[in-house]
Amino acid sequence: KIDTRLWSSKARNLSPYVPGEQPQHNNLCKLNTNENPFPPSPKVGEAIAKVLEQQASDLRLYPAPESDDLRAALAKAYHLDTNQVFVGNGSDEVLALVFASFFMKERPLLAPDISYSFYPVYAQTFGVDLVQIALEEDFSIDPDAYRQPCSGIIIANPNAPTGLLLSLADIRKLASEHTNAVIVIDEAYIDFAQIKEGDVDAQVSAVSLINEYDNILVTQTFSKSRSLAGLRVGMAFGNASLIEALTRMKNSFNSFPLDKLAQAGATASVLDADYFEQMRQQVIDLRQSLTAELTALDYNVLPSHANFVFARPKEGNASAVASALREQGIIVRHFNKPRINEYLRITVGTAEQNQRLIDALKALQADAEVATI
Numbered sequence: 013k014i015d016t017r018l019w020s021s022k023a024r025n026l027s028p029y030v031p032g033e034q035p036q037h038n039n040l041c042k043l044n045t046n047e048n049p050f051p052p053s054p055k056v057g058e059a060i061a062k063v064l065e066q067q068a069s070d071l072r073l074y075p076a077p078e079s080d081d082l083r084a085a086l087a088k089a090y091h092l093d094t095n096q097v098f099v100g101n102g103s104d105e106v107l108a109l110v111f112a113s114f115f116m117k118e119r120p121l122l123a124p125d126i127s128y129s130f131y132p133v134y135a136q137t138f139g140v141d142l143v144q145i146a147l148e149e150d151f152s153i154d155p156d157a158y159r160q161p162c163s164g165i166i167i168a169n170p171n172a173p174t175g176l177l178l179s180l181a182d183i184r185k186l187a188s189e190h191t192n193a194v195i196v197i198d199e200a201y202i203d204f205a206q207i208k209e210g211d212v213d214a215q216v217s218a219v220s221l222i223n224e225y226d227n228i229l230v231t232q233t234f235s236k237s238r239s240l241a242g243l244r245v246g247m248a249f250g251n252a253s254l255i256e257a258l259t260r261m262k263n264s265f266n267s268f269p270l271d272k273l274a275q276a277g278a279t280a281s282v283l284d285a286d287y288f289e290q291m292r293q294q295v296i297d298l299r300q301s302l303t304a305e306l307t308a309l310d311y312n313v314l315p316s317h318a319n320f321v322f323a324r325p326k327e328g329n330a331s332a333v334a335s336a337l338r339e340q341g342i343i344v345r346h347f348n349k350p351r352i353n354e355y356l357r358i359t360v361g362t363a364e365q366n367q368r369l370i371d372a373l374k375a376l377q378a379d380a381e382v383a384t385i
């Protein structure tokens with residue numbers, strides 16, 4: 013029994029985020045936390061091995077506090093200045109610093125009601141008044157619904173767990189209608205967004221807007237598209253003044269959030285652009301075939317721009333399907349929340365993993381048919 017007498021009332025009143033489970037058994041088909049099914053660039057391991065082998069004695073020294081080499085590599089890759097780039101220990105930490113830097117104000121923070129479930133947790137941690145704005149009937153975001161005084165707006169784009177994409181035109185609208193608020197676009201999945209072929213204006217990342225709007229801050233992560241969830245590296249891109257606020261906040265909490273191994277590995281990942289392009293295209297292709305197969309099984313699948321699909325079985329409830337899959341060693345995510353409790357969020361796996369899922373779903377449907385005869 014935990015004794016909370018010595019706890020602060022803050023510690024007592026928190027309701028921490030619960031991540032999708034990380035079971036340690038082998039042979040599980042783990043499609044529940046949107047990790048990348050493919051390994052990171054081999055250059056990442058080489059760079060980390062080099063730090064360990066050739067410079068092991070350097071581990072007695074503190075790492076570069078502002079991760080200069082990594083930020084310079086990111087700046088070059090995204091055509092920005094280094095002072096427009098911030099990095100942290102996973103984008104979750106970057107988001108925590110964002111809440112502390114921009115949203116601890118009188119005016120409320122606005123976010124969609126169905127979105128990344130860490131936002132309400134941070135709002136509570138930092139005493140931020142969060143007003144949740146309902147998604148439309150089709151789960152899309154209507155920027156007009158955000159017309160009210162606020163300290164900021166935070167939107168995951170593509171949204172989680174729906175996978176739907178908000179257009180840059182809508183993001184411009186939010187930024188220009190709220191010039192005294194920080195518009196945070198959490199682009200954890202943006203590298204999987206599909207640009208329509210031949211459409212010259214089909215930019216999807218709001219990074220392309222930060223030189224134009226001084227109130228847009230974009231966060232991204234190495235966890236999904238760069239296959240480095242275990243390394244814990246995330247970043248923010250924005251106007252130098254926004255980045256300076258994050259740096260001040262970081263240095264009032266932890267001056268060295270990224271260790272030497274993480275800095276070396278993440279930098280190597282950014283420099284291996286060819287590998288990155290190849291891997292993200294592979295995941296996009298696998299998402300398309302998984303979507304087609306689920307649709308053929310009569311699932312209603314939302315058009316996903318992420319490395320997961322959000323799908324509703326036309327017959328049979330989602331929670332029962334998730335439990336039946338689990339019995340066969342396949343784990344997907346089910347959210348027991350109003351409006352989305354008939355959906356499953358399924359991470360795009362390798363071709364073999366996706367096939368194992370589809371075969372299991374087919375078998376379930378066959379069993380159900382036998383049961384009704």
Ligand SMILES: *Cc1c(COP(=O)(O)O)cnc(C)c1O
Binds near residue numbers: 101128168172233235
């Ligand atoms: C995965 C995820 C993150 C956090 O990623 P990190 O691993 O902490 O970098 C942030 N936002 C959304 C919407 C995510 O899905």
